[in-house]
Amino acid sequence: MAVFKERVFSGVQPTGNLHLGNYLGAISRFVPLQERYDCIYCVVDMHAITVPQDPKELRRQIREVTAAFLAAGIDAERHIVFNQSQVAEHAELAWIFNCIARIGWLNRMTQFKEKAGKDRENASVGLYAYPTLMAADILAYRATHVPVGEDQKQHLELTRDVAQKFNNDYAAAIAENGHGDAFFPLTEPLIQGPAMRIMSLRDGSKKMSKSDPSDYSRINLTDDADAIAQKIRKAKTDPEPLPSEEAGLQSRPEAANLVGIFAALKGVEKSQVLREFGGAQFSSFKGALVDLAVEKMGPIGAEMKRLVADPGHIDAVLGKGAERARVIARETLDAVYDIVGFIRSARNS
Known part of the structure; x- marks a missing residue:
């Protein structure tokens, strides 16, 4: 059995303002x-252009996501932070996987x-092939684990299918090239406690979203203390007091949120919150939530603003991270090219 070094890969799309749901559900x-x-x-900017983007806004959003990573406590010296488009190996491996994955x-x-909606004929090929690029993102680093939310589980399953089919299709070449019985790992989902799904502050039945036309539906990571307080105080609730047990939150989506x-x-657990505020x-309760949210999110928002104000520093972080990522991804691609039978000149090897 092949043994793989334990490594985590995850990415965030640079599309629109980051909000509390992005932070609690992923970045934190x-x-x-x-x-x-x-x-x-990784800031997955190549995934972002599967739908139309404004180039100037895209650059701003790439830097904003990077700032959020750093402000939240990700250490870009010990680990790797970069944007996807700076490492061409993602696109190269995605083409190999386009030839491995099945249309079905x-x-x-x-x-x-x-995402395509009713007019699927007008959707981009990139949007359709998004899962094979995601598989390439993960497997370019032969990552063993990916922290996933509900909306990405199916894509991770496809990544595992691609890895398994590659290992099976090229089993003889993999062994001949000294990689044992498997070249790619079957990447495992990393489950960190119960799934965190943050809903809209205006409608507890809808997920908090950057595309919601109402800014009061979400807490943006760059909101200051006054904005956070105002949004929480205006958040939709119902007239009943808080229950003392979780069962009492059923059919009360805004309260549960x-x-x-x-x-x-x-x-802490929800049950502990209800023991205190039931x-x-x-x-x-909103007053206590305001104090807590400002305490936790205020410093992150302030640090994000400081970082975004220095784009040169963020670009340097991304550039250095891309150099380190490229070394790993290139090693993977070189091995893949040998396995599939490509001929490479000495200057390209």
């Missing part, structure tokens, strides 16, 4: 992984159906 969870794994964190696999991808946000920011009116 990246930080503790640094103590156990070699981590590679991609046809089953629910996220394409959701605010309790969930408090629990996530505090690092029976309280929302006015007092």
